[in-house]
Amino acid sequence: MSITAQYIVQQLTQSKQAQIKTQGTAYAPVNIALIKYWGKRNSELNLPITDSLSVGLKTLGTHTSIALCDGQDHITLNGTLLAAEHPFSQRTSRYLDLFRTVPSMGFVVDTKNDVPTGAGLASSASGYAALVLALDDLFNWQLDKTQLSVLARIGSGSASRSLWDGFVHWHAGEQDDGMDSHAIPLTQTLPDLRIGLLTLSAKTKPVSSRSGMKQTVEGLSLYPAWKNMVDTHLTQMLPAIEQADIAQIGQIAEHNALAMHATMMSAYPALCYWLPETLATLQTIWAAREAGLACWATLDAGANVKLIFAQQAQSEVEALFPKVQIVQPFS
Ligand code: 2P0
Secondary structure, three states: OOOOHHHHHHHHHHHHOOOOOOOEEEEEEEEEEEEOOOOEEEOOOOEEOOOEEEEEEEEEEEEEEEEEEEOOOEEEEOOEEOOOOOHHHHHHHHHHHHHOOOOOEEEEEEEEEOOOOOOOOOHHHHHHHHHHHHHHHHHOOOOOHHHHHHHHHHHOHHHHHOOOOOEEEEOOOOOOOOOOOOEEEOOOOOOOEEEEEEOOOOOOOOOOHHHHHHHHHHOOOOHHHHHHHHHHHHHHHHHHHHOOOHHHHHHHHHHHHHHHHHHHHOOOOOOOOOOHHHHHHHHHHHHHHHOOOOEEEEOOOOOOEEEEEEHHHHHHHHHHOOOOEEEOOOO
16 A cells, blocks of 8 residues: 555654644745756655755745634735635645644645746745745644655655755655655855856746656656766765865766756657757857856756856856856855
8 A cells, every 4th residue: 555645744743733823934945956856756755766966045945924724725925815726726735735634724825935937946845845844833843854854845856955055965765655755954065156047938847847757757768877877976976065176066967957858858758848048058158168167057847047156257157148147055
């Protein structure tokens, strides 16, 4: 019999019934994967096939407050109260179903993303991390962050990494119940690291990450090679972070992102998130790098590009891409 998300939530929270507060509030940062999560071994619990590793964007994230009410949920996103039929409300309410202690329990959720609109940053990662932290505050469970990472992962896989700032390693784990599939923060800091956000298209991506992963794993793609590559990249990335080697971090992250996209494209039917502007931007970066600029690219499930570079390259990066939005993950 398969283990349900409801069972996991009960295991973690049922002995924690304490004094419920009138409101819970929380903030969680967006994270950018340097080694990507792409492919699940269990889609109800969002258990990944491979480990992944990210850096949090610290000042860009989701602010959430939550309170109890009777009956239907009331979900406000970026200042607008959403209809119950809205896909965001539906997904949020389905997740909140896991936490209702009586069927009549409703939630009033107010959530705001300070992620720039359309920048291709996964707001589901900071969104579910902030929601879980806000629930922990409301119900006063006082769970530790690895337990909260398990709960956030059930909302959205990448949310397991958004419980912390800085470098975060999500361990895939091996257990069927996923209790060992949670993130752990790394202690290293890298104040010179910069992440640049390039918005090439603000359109919603045509295929969700969720179905894209399924299509890649089931589509007779080069997925087995991708799995091996993640293992190699992880063994290279951990010492690169340890040595604060931004060039090495950038190279591995770029290779990993391109390998993920190549794996998607190798599925049948093929999956390609790129637009002509995506390739043009990559070619601009590669040409600038040939000319000496120390800047690398990463891409998620979308057409937009994120830049990885050191503070010393900032003015050159800004000259090359005047519209870039620069984030300092460690300041
Ligand atoms: C990542 N992405 O590691 C990868 C890289 C997109 C490409 O995590 O189905 O929204 O909710 O577990 O977390 C996007 O996947 O997917 C993602 P679900 P999620 O950041």
